[in-house]
Amino acid sequence: MNSTYENLFISGASIRSILHRVHRKCCAWEQEKGACLKPKETQTNTQKALDLSFVVANVLKYLPFHDRQRLRLVSQAWNDSRHFHQFWQEVDLRFVDLKRRPLPVYKLDRFISTLKTLDICVEQIKDLISLIHDCTRVPTSGEVACDISALLGTLPKLQHVHISQYYSGDHSIRSRVNPVLWNLPQVFHNGNDELKTLLVDCGFWCGHLPKLAPFMKSVECLVLCRVENSTHCSWDSENAVSSSLIAELLEHIPPNQLKAIQIGTTIPRSNASQKLCIPPVSSVKRHERLEYASKQMNVSISDLEPGDEIISVLLKNHSQSLEYLIVSCKY
Secondary structure, three states: OOHHHHHHOOOHHHHHHHHHHHHHHHHHHHHHOOOOOOOHHHOOOHHHHHHOHHHHHHHHOOOOHHHHHHHOOOOHHHHHHHHOHHHHOEEEOOOOOOOOOOOOHHHHHHHHHHOOEEEEEHHHHHHHHHHHOOOOOOOOOOOHHHHHHHHHHHOOOOOEEEEEOEEOOOOEEOOOOOHHHOOHHHHHOOOOOOOOEEEEEEEEEHHHHHHHHHHOOOOOEEEEEEEEOOOOOOOOOHHHHHHHHHHHHHOOOOOOOOOEEEEEEEOOOOOOOOOOOOOHHHHHHHHHHHHHHHHHHOOOHHHOOOOHHHHHHHHHHOOOOOOEEEEOOOO
16 A cells, blocks of 8 residues: 555544545535535534445545545445445546456446446456456457447446556556547536547557447547558558548537547557458548548649548538547657
């Protein structure tokens, strides 16, 4: 246990004092919305508020998930707070070893039916899926797209997903998501149990982008930080391939719904030798997008830049809603 948690557990009274102040702030915030965290019988006795598991669950939802797991040791009421859905609404698994300390099996149903915000490393997705399902029933492979698709299909109420990458060499998680987009998920939240924010901050081969199409119907914020280009395609350039597949993915988002997007490409790595097969339908759609871009930008199709195809889709479908457009450098 590190020094932070050693200091945290020096005095149980100090813990209750700190979290009691947090609880009062939460109550004030909830009361402004016409709700109250405390049952009526405890409103006149705030000293006993944190002895109620329901209240504790509402307090703990404001703390990181790994802190919630540790604080359950304070008392039985705190441990029982895991029975309430507030405990599982927002979960950050990036710093949790799911192999050594998996989620409690008897709470997985609550986890699946409640989880709305998830932060996870791409290397952890298989471990999480194997905890939830029998591996013979859920298809997983070495491909990031397959794992992400299985994850999104397993957790039906997810609204905000941030997928990072863990670097074992220096034991770090590096973020390429622009700081402007960090606070946007709360802005876009509208209460519906649909995927609103998808942040993929890891290598993703462009040939697998179509696998994300079924999950685009409600997305308002999309981040693809490291789209890996393909070196084996009949089209004119590597950048044209990835740009065209990104543009095709954006066409699955309903018009005037997308509010923020960040796109970044990178050199081919894991799939450098994998051949990309473009179906005829995609080629036809690409030609239509290029014609539209050519008219809008008043240049010939041969003079278009690879990114112009993406810009044309955004201008055509999301000109009334798009607030942030960020293009990242190659990594």
